[in-house]
Amino acid sequence: xxxxxxxxxxxxxxxxxxxxxxxxxxxxxxxxxxxxxxxxxxxxxxxxxxxxxxxxxxxxxxxxxxxxxxxxxxxxxxxxxxxxxxxxxxxxxxxxxxxxx
Amino acid sequence: xxxxxxxxxxxxxxxxxxxxxxxxxxxxxxxxxxxxxxxxxxxxxxxxxxxxxxxxxxxxxxxxxxxxxxxxxxxxxxxxxxxxxxxxxxxxxxxxxxxxxxxxxxxxxxxxxxxxxxxxxxxxxxxxxxxxxxxxxxxxxxxxxxxxxxxxxxxxxxxxxxxxxxxxxxxxxxxxxxxxxxxxxxxxxxxxxxxxxxxxxxxxxxxxxxxxxxxxxxxxxxxxxxxxxxxxxxxxxxxxxxxxxxxxxxxxxxxxxxxxxxxxxxxxxxxxxxxxxxxxxxxxxxxxxxxxxxxxxxxxxxxxxxxxxxxxxxxxxxxxxxxxxxxxxxxxxxxxxxxxxxxxxxxxxxxxxxxxxxxxxxxxxxxxxxxxxxxxxxxxxxxxxxxxxxxxxxxxxxxxxxxxxxxxxxxxxxxxxxxxxxxxxxxxxxxxxxxxxxxxxxxxxxxxxxxxxxxxxxxxxxxxxxxxxxxxxxxxxxxxxxxxxxxxxxxxxxxxxxxxxxxxxxxxxxxxxxxxxxxxxxxxxxxxxxxxxxxxxxxxxxxxxxxxxxxxxxxxxxxxxxxxxxxxxxxxxxxxxxxxxxxxxxxxxxxxxxxxxxxxxxxxxxxxxxxxxxxxxxxxxxxxxxxxxxxxxxxxxxxxxxxxxxxxxxxxxxxxxxxxxxxxxxxxxxxxxxxxxxxxxxxxxxxxxxxxxxxxxxxxxxxxxxxxxxxxxxxxxxxxx
Numbered sequence: 001x002x003x004x005x006x007x008x009x010x011x012x013x014x015x016x017x018x019x020x021x022x023x024x025x026x027x028x029x030x031x032x033x034x035x036x037x038x039x040x041x042x043x044x045x046x047x048x049x050x051x052x053x054x055x056x057x058x059x060x061x062x063x064x065x066x067x068x069x070x071x072x073x074x075x076x077x078x079x080x081x082x083x084x085x086x087x088x089x090x091x092x093x094x095x096x097x098x099x100x101x
Numbered sequence: 102x103x104x105x106x107x108x109x110x111x112x113x114x115x116x117x118x119x120x121x122x123x124x125x126x127x128x129x130x131x132x133x134x135x136x137x138x139x140x141x142x143x144x145x146x147x148x149x150x151x152x153x154x155x156x157x158x159x160x161x162x163x164x165x166x167x168x169x170x171x172x173x174x175x176x177x178x179x180x181x182x183x184x185x186x187x188x189x190x191x192x193x194x195x196x197x198x199x200x201x202x203x204x205x206x207x208x209x210x211x212x213x214x215x216x217x218x219x220x221x222x223x224x225x226x227x228x229x230x231x232x233x234x235x236x237x238x239x240x241x242x243x244x245x246x247x248x249x250x251x252x253x254x255x256x257x258x259x260x261x262x263x264x265x266x267x268x269x270x271x272x273x274x275x276x277x278x279x280x281x282x283x284x285x286x287x288x289x290x291x292x293x294x295x296x297x298x299x300x301x302x303x304x305x306x307x308x309x310x311x312x313x314x315x316x317x318x319x320x321x322x323x324x325x326x327x328x329x330x331x332x333x334x335x336x337x338x339x340x341x342x343x344x345x346x347x348x349x350x351x352x353x354x355x356x357x358x359x360x361x362x363x364x365x366x367x368x369x370x371x372x373x374x375x376x377x378x379x380x381x382x383x384x385x386x387x388x389x390x391x392x393x394x395x396x397x398x399x400x401x402x403x404x405x406x407x408x409x410x411x412x413x414x415x416x417x418x419x420x421x422x423x424x425x426x427x428x429x430x431x432x433x434x435x436x437x438x439x440x441x442x443x444x445x446x447x448x449x450x451x452x453x454x455x456x457x458x459x460x461x462x463x464x465x466x467x468x469x470x471x472x473x474x475x476x477x478x479x480x481x482x483x484x485x486x487x488x489x490x491x492x493x494x495x496x497x498x499x500x501x502x503x504x505x506x507x508x509x510x511x512x513x514x515x516x517x518x519x520x521x522x523x524x525x526x527x528x529x530x531x532x533x534x535x536x537x538x539x540x541x542x543x544x545x546x547x548x549x550x551x552x553x554x555x556x557x558x559x560x561x562x563x564x565x566x567x568x569x570x571x572x573x574x575x576x577x578x579x580x581x582x583x584x585x586x587x588x589x590x591x592x593x594x595x596x597x598x599x600x601x602x603x604x605x606x607x608x609x610x611x612x613x614x615x616x617x618x619x620x621x622x623x624x625x626x627x628x629x630x631x632x633x634x635x636x637x638x639x640x641x642x643x644x645x646x647x648x649x650x651x652x653x654x655x656x657x658x659x660x661x662x663x664x665x666x667x668x669x670x671x672x673x674x675x676x677x678x679x680x681x682x683x684x685x686x687x688x689x690x691x692x693x694x695x696x697x698x699x700x701x702x703x704x705x706x707x708x709x710x711x712x713x714x715x716x717x718x719x720x721x722x723x724x725x726x727x728x729x730x731x732x733x734x735x736x737x738x739x740x741x742x743x744x745x746x747x748x749x750x751x752x753x754x755x756x757x758x759x760x761x762x763x764x765x766x767x768x769x770x771x772x773x774x775x776x777x778x779x780x781x782x783x784x785x786x787x788x789x790x791x792x793x794x795x796x797x798x799x800x801x802x803x804x805x806x807x808x809x810x811x812x813x814x815x816x817x818x819x820x821x822x
Contacts, residue, residue, distance in 0.1 A: 019812070023805055097802035 007048035015041035028084065028091040032077045039070040104152075104167050109189050112148045112199060113242060115141040116235035120228055127224035138227040139210045142234055146203035149196075149238075156196040156622070163624045166192035168244060168308065190244030190307055193622040194446060198241045198379060201450050205371040205457045206234040208586035212461045213363040215582035216468055226266065226361065233259035233364075237372035241379065246295045246305035246337075249383075253291070253344065253376060257284050260373050263364040264357050276356035283353040287343015287377075294336030298387075301329060307383060308631055314386045315628035334391025337384050345377030345430045348404045352722050354427050358419040362464030365419060369426040370457035378433045378449050385442055386628045395534060398438025398525070402541035405431030407720060409548035413555070414706065414716050417480050418463050421556045425506060426456060428545055435542060436521035439528045439535065442625045444520035447599060450619075451513035455502040458590035462499040465583060466492060466560060469574050482559040484567040492577045496561050498587035503557050505594040507550035508684040515680070516596040522546065523676030527669055546680050550687025558695035 014037050021034030043063040050059030081091055088095050119141035123134040156165065170188035177184055191199075210230060217226050236255035243249045258281075265277025299305050301322060302313045313319060314330075322329035341347065346354035354374070358365050368374065381388065381397070388397060405428045412424035429452045436445030469492060470479040479485070489496045505512035508519065522542050529539035565571035577584065599619045693699040706713045718724060 023809060023812075093805060094803065096804065099800075099802040099804075 004048055004052045007044055007051075011041040011044040011048070014038075014044065026093045028077075028081045028093055028096075031093065032074060032081070035077070036070055036074065039066055039073075042066060104169065104191075106169065108148065108151070109167075109169065109191070109242065112145040112152075112203070113235050113239040115145045115148075116231045116238065120231040120235060123224070123228045123231060127228055131224035134224045135214060135227050138231045139207070139214065141231065142203065142207050142210050145234075145238065146200075146207045149199035149203040152191060153196045153200040156191075156193050157618050163193065163622050164627070164630060166190065170244065170306075185247065186245065186304070186306060187248055188244040188306070189242045191242065194382065195241050197446075197450060197619075197623065198375075199238065201453050202234065202237050202241060202371045202375075205453055205590070206230075206237075206367065208590060209363050209366050209371070209457060209461065211582050212366075212464065212586045213361075215580070216363050216464050217361060220361070222266070226263075226364070229259055229263050229266075230364070230367065233263065233367060233372055237376060240376050244306055244308070246298065246307075246310075249380060250288075250292060250295060253340070253380075254288065256373055256376060257281060257288065257344075260284075260357065260368055263368070264360040266360050266364065270359070272356075273359040276353075276359040279356050280353040283350050284343040287340045287350055290336045291340025291343075294333045294340070297324065297329065297333045297336065301333075307626075310384075311386055311626055311628040311631040314390050315631060319390060328391070330387065331391040331393065334384070334387045334393045335396075337387065338381060338393060338397060341377035341381045341434070342400065343377070344380070345374045345434065346404075346427050347377075347400050347431065347434055348407060349722065351404060351408065351427050352719070352726060355420060355423045355719065358417075358423050362419065362460055362467060365423070366457045366460035366464070369423065369460060370453040374426065374430055375449055375453055378430065378437070378445070381434065381437050382442065382446055382449075383626075385437065386626055388437065394438050394440065396438070398435050398528075398535065398538045401431045401433070401435030401438050402525075402538040402545075403431070404428070405435055405545040406541040406548070407431075409545045409552065411716050411719050412552045413548060414713055415552075416482050418466065418482050418485070418556060418560060419460075419480055421482075421552060422456070422459055422463055425459075425549065425553065428549060429456070429506070431545070432518060432521055432542070435525065435538060439521070439525045439538065441521045441524035443620055443623050444517055444524060446623055447619055448514075448517035448521060451505065451517045451594075451599060454590055454593045455505040455512075455514060458498055458502045458587055458594065459506070461587050461590070462495045462502065465495040465577075465587065466499075469495075469577065470570055471573060472570060473573060479567075479570060482556065484570055485560045485565075486563045486567075487561070487565040487571060488574070489561040491571070491574050492561075494577055494579060494584035494588060498584070498591045499561070500557065501591045501594045503553045507553050507688060508546055508680055509550075509688075510681060511596055513594050513596045513599055515684075516600050518546065519677050519680050520673070522680050523669075523673035526676040526679070527672035530668070530672055543679060543683055547683045547687045550684040551691050554688050554691035555695055558691060562696060 018034045018037030018039075018041060021037065022031055025031055025034065043066045046059040046063045046066070050057070084096065085091050116138075119137045123137055127134040168188065168190050170186050173185045173187040175184040210227070213226060213230065217223050220226065233256060236252045236259060240249055240252035240256070243252065261277045261281040264280050265273050267273045268277075295305055298310060301319060302309055304310075319330040319333070324332045343350045354369075357368055360368070388394060408424045408427035408431060412421050412428065415421045415424060429448070433445045433448050433452070436442075436448060466485070466488065467478045467480050470485065471477075472479050501512065505514035508515045522539070525535065525539040525542045528535040579585070690700075694702050715721065
């Protein structure tokens with residue numbers, strides 16, 4: 001039967017795989033995908049809590065915001081990736097070490 | 102008649118500013134500096150003339166004076182009741198003195214532009230002259246002993262540098278040191294007297310001292326068993342002895358002629374030596390209160406006679422004048438001693454005028470006699486003679502001054518000296534203890550007439566004894582800076598300027614009181630008048646004739662009773678007749694000896710060879726000071742102190758300190774090396790390097806590493822909750 005914990009379990013799995021992608025993959029595009037996964041896991045959490053607490057529509061609205069933010073973030077991230085590729089001719093994350101102290 | 106600081110201060114400040122400015126510009130703009138000096142002293146002459154005019158022609162009261170006071174410093178706020186006032190005190194005496202000093206100094210400045218013109222330190226001479234004159238003017242204006250002392254010392258310094266002006270000559274250097282050190286002996290006593298007065302009265306202002314004397318404050322107090330008033334008076338009088346070259350501190354004045362002749366004129370006439378007598382006159386009530394009068398009169402009489410005898414055998418024209426200065430100063434001091442206050446001050450003024458003129462005339466003579474073999478100017482009288490026709494103007498000036506100093510009637514010296522001698526005679530008649538004073542005084546008058554005319558005859562009369570020198574001497578022309586100052590001073594050697602009756606006091610009063618301004622205006626400070634005196638404040642502005650603005654009625658008998666006055670007049674009559682006879686006798690003797698050659702001075706010298714040797718050696722004062730005082734006592738003390746210094750102080754204290762210092766140094770070095778250098782300085786660097794390594798490692802620039810760290814921290818945080 002489907003209850004709150006099922007949703008939380010799903011979002012936990014999504015969050016975890018997003019983190020793993022973020023940490024383990026060296027491809028910038030893949031890392032952006034990992035960020036999408038993390039954000040969507042958060043959105044699922046919001047929806048789930050709203051659905052099972054019969055409260056108001058706050059969670060829905062928040063999720064809409066998250067989707068908008070995720071879209072904007074993806075656009076910015078891709079733009080950075082393109083600029084990065086133009087400069088370095090690669091999108092390997094280990095080459096982006098200019099912040100090194 | 103309103104006086105503010107603006108009308109009084111320029112008298113002293115103009116020459117002082119001239120000194121300050123000239124001290125900087127004299128090297129490059131010599132002529133401008135000389136002009137500044139001359140014009141500044143002339144400016145202060147104008148200010149002084151205004152004050153003199155106000156006092157003598159305006160207010161005309163013997164007791165009138167202006168007293169302006171301002172606080173110099175005041176630390177009574179700290180609980181210590183210590184306050185020092187400075188101020189101006191102008192009465193008839195200082196007004197007259199100001200006019201004399203500025204006038205004589207102006208003429209000496211003008212003459213110096215002639216005399217010093219070819220000197221290589223022409224400008225520097227004027228720098229000193231300005232400072233010297235301003236110091237004297239400051240002294241005359243002072244209202245308290247402390248500022249008198251300050252200016253007194255300034256003058257001591259100036260005389261030191263002027264006497265040693267030709268410092269290339271060894272004698273000049275020695276003479277300047279001698280003058281400085283000898284007057285210093287007197288100054289120490291003077292300072293001691295100031296301290297005594299301060300400790301008793303709490304102030305050294307003249308007015309306060311007069312008040313204290315009138316209130317009998319000094320009576321009954323003793324210092325080491327002596328009456329305090331006597332100790333204070335004697336100490337202050339020692340200042341006069343040093344500065345005015347009285348026995349036993351007269352040794353410096355003859356050597357002072359090492360300086361350029363105009364500076365001798367300034368020292369001997371207007372400034373330095375006059376300051377001592379002026380101080381004694383100002384402190385006259387203290388001298389009276391201290392019962393010093395007999396001592397003072399004896400010192401003055403001995404000085405007057407002794408110096409006159411020494412002058413008899415001098416061959417240097419300036420040396421004769423130097424000893425005559427000492428002798429005349431002796432007269433002044435003697436006059437103070439016998440109570441002839443007015444006459445003594447009058448002699449100070451008349452002497453200043455004719456002695457300045459004599460020195461300038463001597464300078465003129467010396468300047469015109471140039472020895473082409475040694476390239477120097479000649480001062481020795483045996484090489485002169487017959488200069489009357491070559492130097493007519495100098496001759497006229499010198500003749501008038503000689504007549505004045507010899508005490509010939511119609512000239513100023515007669516008026517003043519005769520009055521001193523008259524008072525001395527009066528005192529001798531009254532107290533037998535004053536008889537030696539009067540005898541010495543009259544004897545000195547005889548000698549003065551003799552040696553001054555001897556100088557005149559040797560210099561200007563007879564045949565030239567050094568033909569070549571005489572032929573090289575140019576004929577004198579009237580020039581503004583050579584003869585004119587002399588002739589101006591000559592005019593003022595006439596007696597009529599100083600007293601209405603040309604013959605002086607005893608020969609009847611043919612003139613009104615205004616013509617006898619000197620006798621009527623200048624009187625002894627009457628301490629009783631100062632009892633209820635309070636001072637004007639300089640800031641307050643309003644000047645108030647503090648005692649009386651009424652014209653004093655000329656008291657014919659000088660406040661004495663009818664009988665006393667009769668005695669005084671009798672004594673003055675006798676004195677005048679005596680001194681005239683004596684003066685003419687002295688002139689006659691000189692005439693016999695040096696013009697008619699009826700008496701051979703050489704024979705007399707040979708007959709009294711012991712005496713003449715004593716005179717040559719100036720009564721062995723220099724020997725005594727040098728052989729006994731300096732070599733036997735002071736040098737031994739000096740050696741002992743040197744031994745103390747080298748043997749004890751140097752070896753133990755200085756070297757001991759050095760040892761301690763060395764240990765301190767070792768410790769400091771160790772501390773510095775270990776703690777400061779190794780631990781603090783290097784430690785700072787090492788700690789920075791350590792943190793540097795850690796932070797550099799963490800900041801790898803790899804975003805994923807940062808992300809892991811963030812996650813780790815967040816996780817840790819959540820777990821911790």
